[in-house]
Amino acid sequence: MMRLDVDPALLLETEEQRQLRAVLRDVLTAACGPERVREQAASPRGFDRVLWDRLGGEIGVHGLAVPEEYGGAGYTFAELAVALEETGRVLCPAPLLPTVVLAGEALLASGDRRACERWLPGIASGARTATVAGVLHPARVAAERGPGGWLLRGEADFVPDGAGAELLLVAARAPDGTRLFACVPDAATCRRTARRVLDPTRRQAHLRFTGAAAEPVGEPGQVPATAAAVLDAGRAALAAEHVGGSAHALDATLDHVSHRTQFGRAIGSFQAIKHRLADLLVAIEGARSAASYASACLALRRSELPVAASAAAVACTHAYRLATTEYVQLHGGIGFTWEHPAHLYVRRARGDEALFGTGDDQALRLAGLLGLAGRGG
Amino acid sequence: MSGIPEPAEFRAEARDWLTGVAKERTAHRHWGRGDDSVAVFENWTEPEERAHTDLTRQWERTRYDQGWGALGWPSEYGGRELPSYYEQLYRAEEAAFEVPRRTEVFPVTQQLVAPAIRIWGTDEQKRRWLPPMLRTDELACQLFSETEAGSDLAGVRTRAVREGDGWVVRGHKVWTSGARVATWGVAVCRTAPDAPRHAGITVLLVRMDAPGVTVRPIRQMTGGASFNEVYLDDVFVPDTDRLGPVGEGWRVTLTVLAAERLDSGGLGLDNAERALDLARHLPRPLTDGEQQQAAGLYVRGLVQRLTGLRVTAALAAGREPGAEASVGKLCATATMRATTDLVQQLLGPRLAADTGEWGTFAWTEHLLGAPGYRIAGGSDEIQRNILAERVLGLPKEPKGERS
Numbered sequence: 200m201m202r203l204d205v206d207p208a209l210l211l212e213t214e215e216q217r218q219l220r221a222v223l224r225d226v227l228t229a230a231c232g233p234e235r236v237r238e239q240a241a242s243p244r245g246f247d248r249v250l251w252d253r254l255g256g257e258i259g260v261h262g263l264a265v266p267e268e269y270g271g272a273g274y275t276f277a278e279l280a281v282a283l284e285e286t287g288r289v290l291c292p293a294p295l296l297p298t299v300v301l302a303g304e305a306l307l308a309s310g311d312r313r314a315c316e317r318w319l320p321g322i323a324s325g326a327r328t329a330t331v332a333g334v335l336h337p338a339r340v341a342a343e344r345g346p347g348g349w350l351l352r353g354e355a356d357f358v359p360d361g362a363g364a365e366l367l368l369v370a371a372r373a374p375d376g377t378r379l380f381a382c383v384p385d386a387a388t389c390r391r392t393a394r395r396v397l398d399p400t401r402r403q404a405h406l407r408f409t410g411a412a413a414e415p416v417g418e419p420g421q422v423p424a425t426a427a428a429v430l431d432a433g434r435a436a437l438a439a440e441h442v443g444g445s446a447h448a449l450d451a452t453l454d455h456v457s458h459r460t461q462f463g464r465a466i467g468s469f470q471a472i473k474h475r476l477a478d479l480l481v482a483i484e485g486a487r488s489a490a491s492y493a494s495a496c497l498a499l500r501r502s503e504l505p506v507a508a509s510a511a512a513v514a515c516t517h518a519y520r521l522a523t524t525e526y527v528q529l530h531g532g533i534g535f536t537w538e539h540p541a542h543l544y545v546r547r548a549r550g551d552e553a554l555f556g557t558g559d560d561q562a563l564r565l566a567g568l569l570g571l572a573g574r575g576g
Numbered sequence: 577m578s579g580i581p582e583p584a585e586f587r588a589e590a591r592d593w594l595t596g597v598a599k600e601r602t603a604h605r606h607w608g609r610g611d612d613s614v615a616v617f618e619n620w621t622e623p624e625e626r627a628h629t630d631l632t633r634q635w636e637r638t639r640y641d642q643g644w645g646a647l648g649w650p651s652e653y654g655g656r657e658l659p660s661y662y663e664q665l666y667r668a669e670e671a672a673f674e675v676p677r678r679t680e681v682f683p684v685t686q687q688l689v690a691p692a693i694r695i696w697g698t699d700e701q702k703r704r705w706l707p708p709m710l711r712t713d714e715l716a717c718q719l720f721s722e723t724e725a726g727s728d729l730a731g732v733r734t735r736a737v738r739e740g741d742g743w744v745v746r747g748h749k750v751w752t753s754g755a756r757v758a759t760w761g762v763a764v765c766r767t768a769p770d771a772p773r774h775a776g777i778t779v780l781l782v783r784m785d786a787p788g789v790t791v792r793p794i795r796q797m798t799g800g801a802s803f804n805e806v807y808l809d810d811v812f813v814p815d816t817d818r819l820g821p822v823g824e825g826w827r828v829t830l831t832v833l834a835a836e837r838l839d840s841g842g843l844g845l846d847n848a849e850r851a852l853d854l855a856r857h858l859p860r861p862l863t864d865g866e867q868q869q870a871a872g873l874y875v876r877g878l879v880q881r882l883t884g885l886r887v888t889a890a891l892a893a894g895r896e897p898g899a900e901a902s903v904g905k906l907c908a909t910a911t912m913r914a915t916t917d918l919v920q921q922l923l924g925p926r927l928a929a930d931t932g933e934w935g936t937f938a939w940t941e942h943l944l945g946a947p948g949y950r951i952a953g954g955s956d957e958i959q960r961n962i963l964a965e966r967v968l969g970l971p972k973e974p975k976g977e978r979s
């Protein structure tokens with residue numbers, strides 16, 4: 200069971216991925232530094248559309264994992280994961296996760312060619328933001344066939360980027376079973392209320408549908424499989440982001456403890472500090488291994504994906520928690536100030552655990568997948 | 577280059593060869609039958625240790641003689657000059673066959689001592705030592721630690737004094753595994769007592785059957801004896817058995833220690849897997865907390881394995897591995913501890929009192945053995961210092977006044 204049938208080369212960064220990382224690191228350092236992140240998150244739409252267009256157009260991040268037939272670049276999730284690691288590193292508030300990963304995967308997993316042709320090119324180019332509703336958290340949305348087509352009624356909460364997304368993929372109860380629907384929301388039939396959020400760089404909203412027009416995506420009865428695919432893609436994506444965020448926390452903390460002097464020495468020369476950072480490095484390298492494996496499994500559409508994605512979620516959630524905790528603590532008082540970016544990372548780490556489940560939730564799911572449950576239950 | 581098969585081709589060849597010389601492991605261990613030992617350190621009597629060593633040596637000789645040992649070594653030492661990770665590819669295949677489990681003296685000889693000889697030895701020494709060590713005709717143990725020189729190994733007090741065409745060695749070494757079966761002991765000796773600590777050290781290879789060498793087993797906390805103390809009472813060592821220059825022994829020692837640190841990535845995985853089997857087969861449903869704990873152990877094992885693969889991948893691609901190469905031992909000791917914690921939780925009273933049931937009280941061997949690995953081969957604390965100072969680049973701790 201623990202024998203891994205994986206080509207070690209898949210865990211290694213390719214030259215192309217290395218170049219993509221370098222380009223993104225430069226662009227994001229310039230356009231998405233700590234001050235800019237705050238400005239962007241506080242802006243009306245919550246992110247910088249110019250940067251978004253640049254990522255989607257010039258660099259082509261959005262289309263990386265989208266097949267060419269739907270306007271994408273036809274690379275794999277492994278390349279997208281590199282981009283997510285970099286955006287996660289700076290807490291870029293752009294809604295890549297809901298648009299490209301959640302909505303993108305929902306469309307691909309639905310197998311509905313017409314819907315993919317209709318919506319994926321806009322996602323791949325960056326022309327359209329999108330998200331999913333009723334997939335990550337239970338929702339009460341019903342779909343009924345009206346004279347002019349399908350209409351959605353009901354509520355969905357905790358929808359990532361729900362107030363701003365230009366396309367919603369909604370799991371709704373229809374007379375013939377739960378189905379996925381594509382809905383371009385308008386204010387008259389979809390009331391969208393932004394929630395106050397722990398993590399300002401990742402918005403959430405409550406949605407109330409009052410007869411919103413929608414088109415079915417895929418067939419009835421498909422939703423559980425589609426939702427499972429969306430969640431696994433989300434876990435793998437978040438794992439990559441968490442590796443990036445954790446690596447930033449480690450780098451920033453290393454820089455601080457190397458320069459901060461107390462008792463006449465750099466505090467980084469004290470073993471009490473060193474050993475904690477060594478432990479953090481171990482956790483981050485483990486998270487990196489688990490995230491790469493999950494990305495490789497998703498890129499190759501391997502059957503191990505559910506296990507790999509859950510394991511990555513456990514490892515990366517743990518690492519990010521530890522990294523952000525140490526980020527604040529080892530910075531001392533300055534790390535507890537509003538002005539210091541450390542709390543933004545704490546907010547991201549903890550806010551993300553509410554998206555697809557806490558580390559403990561993921562571990563329980565993993566135990567189920569692996570049959571680690573004893574007998575006679 | 578000619579003669580370097582593609583990895584897939586190499587693995588297939590290895591499989592073919594193994595099929596001819598060894599028995600394939602039965603598809604899956606049968607739960608509840610067979611050997612339920614999960615000992616971290618063997619608890620052998622001397623005859624048992626000798627018998628098992630002979631068996632393993634036989635297998636290593638078969639490998640070597642048929643071109644499947646010494647894979648990464650030049651042909652003059654009986655090797656095939658394959659890239660270093662081919663050894664790992666080979667081992668992945670070998671794991672599916674019933675072959676004797678290599679006790680520590682084998683990797684110490686082949687993976688730690690032989691490479692150090694290759695770097696530091698004279699041509700004559702390489703010719704004399706490398707083929708028999710790679711073929712395991714000769715086995716080498718480490719005469720490193722002393723009672724006053726553990727983590728601070730440069731504090732060794734064993735003296736080597738120049739006499740004629742050799743050295744007279746006097747001292748006391750501890751925690752040597754394989755000392756009863758080894759033919760050579762790699763001894764870290766002080767040759768210049770007045771020189772700064774790291775400068776006065778020289779490495780000598782001591783014949784373990786030389787007059788004045790006495791080996792006594794150390795009984796460890798498991799109740800058995802897997803290590804030894806070695807008394808060196810005026811042992812004569814010819815100067816031709818000195819490894820590396822006089823006074824440069826600290827660098828020679830570091831070569832061996834670095835190899836040791838990188839060689840520990842697979843530790844603890846077998847027992848972790850067994851503990852997960854226990855979680856599957858326990859005759860009651862696991863609580864949610866127990867399931868989470870078991871999944872946590874699975875993730876540790878997976879991550880440890882994947883991190884090892886990343887090192888392999890980097891080497892295979894001709895790149896220098898990064899931090900991933902240095903975290904293996906800390907991952908391994910944490911996996912071992914998590915294994916203990918899980919079986920403690922799952923077995924309850926059957927871990928504390930022997931009911932005679934298969935696969936229950938046997939776990940006490942793991943519980944009592946695992947702490948040893950957090951101390952041996954560079955303690956967890958030393959590993960953290962190494963990560964902090966060499967990988968993360970943090971400033972060194974100010975040393976004590978003696979330096």
